[in-house]
Amino acid sequence: MAPEESWEVNGTSTTPSTAEKxxxxxxxxxxxxxxxxRDVILGVSDGLTxxxxxxxxxxxxxxxxxxxxxxxxxxxxxxxxxxxLGGYLAAKSEADHYMRELKRxxxxxxxxxxxEAAEIGEILAQYGLEPHEYSPVVNALRNNPQAWLDFxxxxxxxxxxxxxxxxxxSALTIALSYVVGGLVPLLPYVFIPIAQKAMLTSIxxxxxxxxxxxxxxxxxxxxxxxxxxxxxxxxxxxxxxxAYAMAKVIQST
Amino acid sequence: MAPEESWEVNGTSTTPSTAEKxxxxxxxxxxxxxxxxRDVILGVSDGLTxxxxxxxxxxxxxxxxxxxxxxxxxxxxxxxxxxxLGGYLAAKSEADHYMRELKRxxxxxxxxxxxEAAEIGEILAQYGLEPHEYSPVVNALRNNPQAWLDFxxxxxxxxxxxxxxxxxxSALTIALSYVVGGLVPLLPYVFIPIAQKAMLTSIxxxxxxxxxxxxxxxxxxxxxxxxxxxxxxxxxxxxxxxAYAMAKVIQST
Numbered sequence: 436m437a438p439e440e441s442w443e444v445n446g447t448s449t450t451p452s453t454a455e456k457x458x459x460x461x462x463x464x465x466x467x468x469x470x471x472x473r474d475v476i477l478g479v480s481d482g483l484t485x486x487x488x489x490x491x492x493x494x495x496x497x498x499x500x501x502x503x504x505x506x507x508x509x510x511x512x513x514x515x516x517x518x519x520l521g522g523y524l525a526a527k528s529e530a531d532h533y534m535r536e537l538k539r540x541x542x543x544x545x546x547x548x549x550x551e552a553a554e555i556g557e558i559l560a561q562y563g564l565e566p567h568e569y570s571p572v573v574n575a576l577r578n579n580p581q582a583w584l585d586f587x588x589x590x591x592x593x594x595x596x597x598x599x600x601x602x603x604x605s606a607l608t609i610a611l612s613y614v615v616g617g618l619v620p621l622l623p624y625v626f627i628p629i630a631q632k633a634m635l636t637s638i639x640x641x642x643x644x645x646x647x648x649x650x651x652x653x654x655x656x657x658x659x660x661x662x663x664x665x666x667x668x669x670x671x672x673x674x675x676x677x678a679y680a681m682a683k684v685i686q687s688t
Numbered sequence: 689m690a691p692e693e694s695w696e697v698n699g700t701s702t703t704p705s706t707a708e709k710x711x712x713x714x715x716x717x718x719x720x721x722x723x724x725x726r727d728v729i730l731g732v733s734d735g736l737t738x739x740x741x742x743x744x745x746x747x748x749x750x751x752x753x754x755x756x757x758x759x760x761x762x763x764x765x766x767x768x769x770x771x772x773l774g775g776y777l778a779a780k781s782e783a784d785h786y787m788r789e790l791k792r793x794x795x796x797x798x799x800x801x802x803x804e805a806a807e808i809g810e811i812l813a814q815y816g817l818e819p820h821e822y823s824p825v826v827n828a829l830r831n832n833p834q835a836w837l838d839f840x841x842x843x844x845x846x847x848x849x850x851x852x853x854x855x856x857x858s859a860l861t862i863a864l865s866y867v868v869g870g871l872v873p874l875l876p877y878v879f880i881p882i883a884q885k886a887m888l889t890s891i892x893x894x895x896x897x898x899x900x901x902x903x904x905x906x907x908x909x910x911x912x913x914x915x916x917x918x919x920x921x922x923x924x925x926x927x928x929x930x931a932y933a934m935a936k937v938i939q940s941t
Contacts, residue, residue, distance in 0.1 A: 481775060484770045488762070488766030488770070492759075492766065493762065496758050498758075505749050505751075505938040506746060506759045508935075508938055509742055509746065509931035509935045510742050512747065512933075517927050520926065520927075521733065521737075524923070528909060528916075531911060532909070535910070561838075562828075563834075563835040564825060564829075569825060571821040571822075573810070575816065582815040582817075585814075586815050590843070649810070658784060665699065665765050670773050670774055670777070674765070674766040674769040674770050675766065677769050681762045682765075682919050685758040685762075686754075686756055
């Protein structure tokens with residue numbers, strides 16, 4: 436077996452296996468949120484907030500529990516479909532967009548390679564690299580069309596290849612999360628026929644849910660959990676105050 | 689003035705100014721949607737759909753126009769705040785996240801430069817580049833800490849530096865768009881006291897708005913406008929059908 440090719444890095448000799456060892460043993464602590472977690476957060480966030488605010492607003496307008504439930508659950512159904520189906524179609528569109536950009540880039544590599552090669556240089560020059568430093572990269576890519584294409588998609592266009600299964604999974608996750616989130620503030624109205632009383636319970640459980648959920652969200656997204664909890668609860672409070680005020684105003688006209 | 693340094697690219701001699709001329713004269717036709725347009729689309733999309741569905745659902749439950757308006761406008765207020773304020777805080781969080789990752793990366797460049805340098809190699813090796821081809825890039829970056837940092841942020845972490853003004857602008861755009869979108873299906877209920885009649889008008893104007901808006905959305909996002917128009921209208925139709933059905937079910941129990 437041939438000895439490993441080593442290269443000079445700032446006067447120190449290193450080899451690929453040494454580099455790899457450095458990478459494996461050093462675990463950088465960068466946070467990456469799972470896509471499912473993100474979708475759950477998205478769905479539950481909205482589900483906890485808007486149905487809660489709507490129910491609180493209608494309670495303020497002295498509507499009976501049955502009507503509040505009607506409006507609330509109708510909104511949850513509509514919201515879940517809007518978010519879920521809307522998200523699904525948006526993801527599909529993104530996938531189509533990616534394929535079109537890929538095809539275009541592929542054509543340009545074949546028809547105007549000098550321009551594409553110049554673009555590689557332009558991208559790398561932004562990092563202070565001189566032509567004699569990046570030209571080996573340009574040449575290597577020119578001789579490897581697949582890698583060249585990947586490089587342009589990522590570094591010129593900033594596009595990642597979307598996973599086709601993700602669109603459906605994402606839509607279902609968001610829609611289901613929205614329903615679960617929406618049921619939290621609405622269930623009190625199922626069990627407590629007097630709307631004003633149900634509203635107090637709804638406020639209590641929803642506030643608790645918003646604080647808890649905001650805290651969890653903060654942990655998953657790498658932001659300060661306490662701050663996230665307070666912010667999430669605050670949005671819910673403000674949204675319901677606005678809904679309450681709006682309902683009072685309409686009722687008085 | 690010294691003559692421009694030229695370099696060999698696959699046997700052809702080229703210079704930076706030639707490359708630049710190639711780039712300027714060749715206009716690649718890649719689509720990029722403005723952030724404001726994206727926010728308007730986001731806000732109006734939801735604003736047209738959920739308030740419309742809620743109003744249609746409550747009409748199906750034989751609620752009077754006044755109550756439908758109460759519920760609808762309360763929902764618009766709550767939804768606008770949820771989307772707007774939620775979006776603002778999310779953008780702020782992203783900005784904080786970026787700053788924390790930037791700081792961490794900066795530290796790592798100072799404390800463990802060999803590992804960071806190995807990472808540059810790992811990133812470039814994914815594009816089929818050999819060590820002797822990418823080592824000039826690694827060395828150049830090692831000698832230019834600012835460029836090195838930018839390179840890692842973009843190519844390792846895929847993070848773009850967020851614009852601080854964008855968070856507020858984005859939130860206001862989304863919230864305002866949601867309100868405008870929501871008013872379209874609700875205004876008929878202001879002028880037509882009999883809910884069932886108002887609903888027919890609401891369906892008519894909202895369907896037209898969904899088709900038109902979906903078409904415009906398709907043009908801006910680079911997707912087929914007709915397909916986008918039909919999809920947008922379909923989501924609205926499905927959401928309102930679900931809300932209508934849900935309202936009927938609740939009313940009958």
